[in-house]
Amino acid sequence: MLPLTLVCLLQSIIGAFAQQASRQLVLNQVVRLNGALLPNPPTFTIPSSPNISVSVALCSAGISTPRFIFSNDTSITQPSLNDVGQPNVFEVPLGSDGIGNWTGHAPDGGFLTVSGAGQIPFEVGVSDQEPLHATLDDLPFLGDTTSNQVLLFSPPFSRPEPNSPAYPNYTLPSANLSFPVGPSSPPNYTLYFTPTSSSSLLSLPRTGCALRAQNGPNDFNEGPAESDGLWLRDEGGWRWQWLVGGLSPSTNYTAFAILDGTKVTKPINFVTKSGSFECPIVHSLPYCPSTAYAVPIAAPPSPAIAHDASTLSENITNPLFEILTNFTTSLLTFPCGRDAYSQLVSCNDCQTAYRKWLCSVVFPRCSETSSDTSGGSVASPSPALVVQRSSSSSRSPSLPAFSSDYMALLPCLETCTAVDRACPVFMGFKCPVPKFTANKTYGVGFIDDGSEGIQGGGKTGAAQDEWGNVWCNAG
Ligand SMILES: *[C@@H]1O[C@H](CO)[C@@H](O)[C@H](O)[C@H]1NC(C)=O
Ligand SMILES: *[C@@H]1O[C@H](CO)[C@@H](O)[C@H](O)[C@H]1NC(C)=O
Ligand SMILES: *[C@@H]1O[C@H](CO)[C@@H](O)[C@H](O)[C@H]1NC(C)=O
Numbered sequence: 001m002l003p004l005t006l007v008c009l010l011q012s013i014i015g016a017f018a019q020q021a022s023r024q025l026v027l028n029q030v031v032r033l034n035g036a037l038l039p040n041p042p043t044f045t046i047p048s049s050p051n052i053s054v055s056v057a058l059c060s061a062g063i064s065t066p067r068f069i070f071s072n073d074t075s076i077t078q079p080s081l082n083d084v085g086q087p088n089v090f091e092v093p094l095g096s097d098g099i100g101n102w103t104g105h106a107p108d109g110g111f112l113t114v115s116g117a118g119q120i121p122f123e124v125g126v127s128d129q130e131p132l133h134a135t136l137d138d139l140p141f142l143g144d145t146t147s148n149q150v151l152l153f154s155p156p157f158s159r160p161e162p163n164s165p166a167y168p169n170y171t172l173p174s175a176n177l178s179f180p181v182g183p184s185s186p187p188n189y190t191l192y193f194t195p196t197s198s199s200s201l202l203s204l205p206r207t208g209c210a211l212r213a214q215n216g217p218n219d220f221n222e223g224p225a226e227s228d229g230l231w232l233r234d235e236g237g238w239r240w241q242w243l244v245g246g247l248s249p250s251t252n253y254t255a256f257a258i259l260d261g262t263k264v265t266k267p268i269n270f271v272t273k274s275g276s277f278e279c280p281i282v283h284s285l286p287y288c289p290s291t292a293y294a295v296p297i298a299a300p301p302s303p304a305i306a307h308d309a310s311t312l313s314e315n316i317t318n319p320l321f322e323i324l325t326n327f328t329t330s331l332l333t334f335p336c337g338r339d340a341y342s343q344l345v346s347c348n349d350c351q352t353a354y355r356k357w358l359c360s361v362v363f364p365r366c367s368e369t370s371s372d373t374s375g376g377s378v379a380s381p382s383p384a385l386v387v388q389r390s391s392s393s394s395r396s397p398s399l400p401a402f403s404s405d406y407m408a409l410l411p412c413l414e415t416c417t418a419v420d421r422a423c424p425v426f427m428g429f430k431c432p433v434p435k436f437t438a439n440k441t442y443g444v445g446f447i448d449d450g451s452e453g454i455q456g457g458g459k460t461g462a463a464q465d466e467w468g469n470v471w472c473n474a475g
């Protein structure tokens with residue numbers, strides 16, 4: 001029998017070997033590896049943590065994919081595929097998107113083995129909170145496209161404090177709205193998109209490391225530094241905003257937002273307009289925060305590629321300010337905040353809804369009939385488009401007539417009924433009745449079913465969807 005001290009010594013030598021052989025992973029850090037960079041044996045030590053999440057992501061497509069085996073029993077120092085199913089040995093399940101996680105307890109730490117690593121690069125992350133790699137349910141949001149540009153937004157984050165003025169000093173935002181200060185450390189979103197028909201898109205894992213590594217001529221990778229900054233479209237929260245040029249006309253693209261390089265949203269599609277589309281994008285107007293689409297207006301002076309608050313003429317903005325200021329003055333003749341005209345809505349809601357409606361009327365939206373129907377959903381109803389001749393007067397109270405014919409995408413009727421619903425009756429705001437002439441000026445029946453007073457039940461339930469269909473202008 002060996003003396004006890006020698007046993008202890010041997011154990012610590014074996015322990016030292018085990019530790020030398022397997023690389024220690026650090027909590028809340030991601031490491032990138034491939035077959036050539038793996039330790040031998042290909043085992044990693046996992047730090048101890050009552051709650052732990054081990055996540056993996058494949059960084060490129062390959063014929064055979066590696067498998068990951070985790071043990072939270074520290075006596076199983078090299079768990080293999082054969083051990084899976086034993087107590088405390090688990091395979092980290094890889095989804096079809098190339099992402100997997102194991103979440104559980106590892107009070108004494110554990111070991112992670114890679115089997116069949118081959119040449120595919122991959123990432124491993126260990127976290128004591130949510131998995132570091134994930135597929136998010138959030139979606140990026142499409143503003144609009146031209147023939148070669150797209151305006152896209154990240155999913156929202158950091159909801160603003162609601163504006164809640166109180167009697168007797170019930171103050172509403174001025175017509176020339178100014179935003180609150182944006183979040184000081186916004187989440188790190190990047191944007192990736194490529195033509196939907198691109199062959200790499202079919203085979204690529206939907207992981208941050210795989211998408212961010214794409215750098216072909218039709219791959220677009222845009223970080224916060226390439227963005228147009230943070231924007232507060234609506235009360236849903238701040239978003240990153242990107243206006244990107246250099247796209248191909250009449251092309252269906254697939255876009256993902258990537259959070260912290262490792263968490264990937266579900267994709268959205270968008271389709272660029274045909275080469276003859278002439279309306280420039282108008283965006284980043286503090287007084288019309290959700291206006292982010294193509295408008296029938298002369299192109300901005302070069303080098304600007306789209307209109308924002310700095311390029312729009314006062315001839316356009318002054319009438320808008322005047323209408324909104326007058327509306328607000330009338331609204332404030334009501335003792336807002338002292339008396340209630342509704343259990344549900346306030347003067348502030350009324351002004352917000354009116355601003356959105358007014359912006360959708362002052363800035364009509366251009367679109368076109370889909371030129372590419374391949375892959376488009378057949379069941380999709382046609383959008384609320386009307387031909388607008390250059391010879392007829394402008395649809396907008398303050399825009400001059402456009403220099404060429406265009407297709408106007410009508411505002412959704414719900415943008416109008418929202419004002420009707422949010423404002424006191426004495427303001428006299430009325431929307432056209434769906435069953436008569438409303439469809440001459442509004443998109444009717446998409447969000448609500450079009451029967452008077454009925455909410456919901458429309459053909460699409462929304463102004464636009466994640467596949468790139470846009471049916472009416474929500475404003
Ligand atoms: C571990 O997770 C459980 C629930 O999943 C939670 O109640 C507990 O507070 C967590 N412990 C730590 C240390 O985070
Ligand atoms: C390993 O994790 C599983 C699932 O979280 C848990 O039930 C088990 O107790 C853990 N084993 C050890 C040794 O901590
Ligand atoms: C972790 O993996 C499980 C399935 O193994 C999955 O249901 C869950 O959504 C994953 N968690 C995240 C954050 O991706």
Ligand SMILES: *[C@@H]1O[C@H](CO)[C@@H](O)[C@H](O)[C@H]1NC(C)=O
Pocket residue numbers: 169171
């Ligand atoms: C009324 O509210 C506004 C905005 O909140 C504030 O700037 C102003 O000082 C207030 N006036 C009075 C008299 O409290």
Ligand SMILES: *[C@@H]1O[C@H](CO)[C@@H](O)[C@H](O)[C@H]1NC(C)=O
Pocket residue numbers: 176178317
């Ligand atoms: C609107 O406000 C912005 C910033 O607060 C200011 O720079 C701009 O001149 C204002 N526009 C008008 C037309 O008053």
Ligand SMILES: *[C@@H]1O[C@H](CO)[C@@H](O)[C@H](O)[C@H]1NC(C)=O
Pocket residue numbers: 188189190223260261262
């Ligand atoms: C944002 O994430 C990307 C991808 O992980 C990374 O390259 C970049 O350095 C990060 N930017 C900041 C400001 O953290």
Ligand SMILES: *[C@@H]1O[C@H](CO)[C@@H](O)[C@H](O)[C@H]1NC(C)=O
Pocket residue numbers: 313314315
């Ligand atoms: C604004 O309108 C005035 C009068 O109609 C006109 O003289 C002026 O050229 C217009 N300015 C711009 C920038 O369109």
Ligand SMILES: *[C@@H]1O[C@H](CO)[C@@H](O)[C@H](O)[C@H]1NC(C)=O
Pocket residue numbers: 322323326
């Ligand atoms: C706004 O109100 C002023 C003063 O009452 C009036 O002169 C002006 O015509 C109004 N403007 C609009 C667009 O209604």
Ligand SMILES: *[C@@H]1O[C@H](CO)[C@@H](O)[C@H](O)[C@H]1NC(C)=O
Pocket residue numbers: 196252253269270271372373374375376377467468469
């Ligand atoms: C874009 O392509 C996708 C995938 O083929 C398709 O589902 C979607 O309907 C297309 N979008 C449009 C607007 O055609």
Ligand SMILES: *[C@@H]1O[C@H](CO)[C@@H](O)[C@H](O)[C@H]1NC(C)=O
Pocket residue numbers: 434435436439440
């Ligand atoms: C508009 O509504 C009227 C009455 O419901 C209907 O007859 C007409 O076909 C509609 N027009 C369009 C373009 O949908």
